[in-house]
Amino acid sequence: DxxxxxxxxxxxxKEGQNxxxxxxxxxxxxxxxxxxxxPGQGLRLxxxxxxxxDFQKGDIAEGYSVSREKKESxxxxxxxxxxxxxxxxxxxxxxxxxxxIYFGEGSWLTVV
Amino acid sequence: KNEVEQxxxxxxxxxxxxxxxxxxxxxxxxxxxWLQQHPGxxxxxxxxxxxxxxxxxxxxxxINIQEKHSSLHITASHPRxxxxxxxxxxxxxGSEKLVxxxxxxxxxxx
Numbered sequence: 001d002x003x004x005x006x007x008x009x010x011x012x013x014k015e016g017q018n019x020x021x022x023x024x025x026x027x028x029x030x031x032x033x034x035x036x037x038x039p040g041q042g043l044r045l046x047x048x049x050x051x052x053x054d055f056q057k058g059d060i061a062e063g064y065s066v067s068r069e070k071k072e073s074x075x076x077x078x079x080x081x082x083x084x085x086x087x088x089x090x091x092x093x094x095x096x097x098x099x100x101i102y103f104g105e106g107s108w109l110t111v112v
Numbered sequence: 113k114n115e116v117e118q119x120x121x122x123x124x125x126x127x128x129x130x131x132x133x134x135x136x137x138x139x140x141x142x143x144x145x146w147l148q149q150h151p152g153x154x155x156x157x158x159x160x161x162x163x164x165x166x167x168x169x170x171x172x173x174x175i176n177i178q179e180k181h182s183s184l185h186i187t188a189s190h191p192r193x194x195x196x197x198x199x200x201x202x203x204x205x206g207s208e209k210l211v212x213x214x215x216x217x218x219x220x221x222x
Contacts, residue, residue, distance in 0.1 A: 042200075042211070042213055059209075090153075101145065
C-alpha cells in the first residue's frame with residue numbers, strides 16, 4: 001500500500017537524551033515536512049525538504065535536526081537542546097508545494 | 113491575532129443535523145486546505161481549494177477569496193464524523209509553509 005509510515009507511535013525520552021523519529025514514504029513525493037502539535041494549538045512547521053540532500057528550517061527548528069539522504073526518508077531528531085519536547089509530531093508529504101498534503105499517523109513523544 | 117481563525121472551537125450536534133465550520137484568514141492565499149484529524153491523531157486531507165466550491169459525498173467546502181473566508185459543511189451528520197476539523201492556508205508567492213488554524217472539535221451524538 002502507498003503511504004507514509006511514522007515510527008514509533010509512542011516514545012518516552014529521558015531528559016538529556018536525543019531521540020529520532022522515523023518517517024518513510026512510498027508515494028514518490030518530493031516534498032516532506034515535520035510538524036509539531038501541542039494541545040489547543042495549530043500545527044507548527046519544524047523543518048521541510050523539497051529535494052534529497054536539502055532541507056529548510058521552519059518556524060520552530062531550534063532543538064531539532066533532520067536529514068534527507070534518500071527521497072523516501074526524512075527522520076527527525078529531537079535533541080537535548082529542545083527544552084519542551086513533549087508533543088505530538090506529524091510527518092507529511094506532497095508532490096510539490098501547491099499539491100494535496102498527506103500526513104502520517106503521528107508520533108507521541110513524552111519526556112520522563 | 114492568528115492568521116487563520118476557525119469557529120466554533122467546539123461543536124456538538126445530533127445525528128442527522130447540518131454542520132457548518134468556518135475559517136477566516138488575513139493574508140492573500142494560493143490555496144486553502146480542509147483537514148480531518150481522528151481521535152488517534154492521524155490527519156486526512158479532505159479538500160484543497162483555491163476558488164469556488166467542492167463536494168465529496170456529504171462534505172461540501174466553499175471559499176470566498178474576496179472575503180477571505182471558507183466554510184466546511186457536513187450534511188446528514190453521523191457519529192463517525194466526530195473529529196477535529198482543521199483549516200490551513202498557503203500564502204501567495206509559492207511559500208512552502210502552511211499556516212494552520214487551531215481546529216474545530218466536532219462531536220455528533222447518536
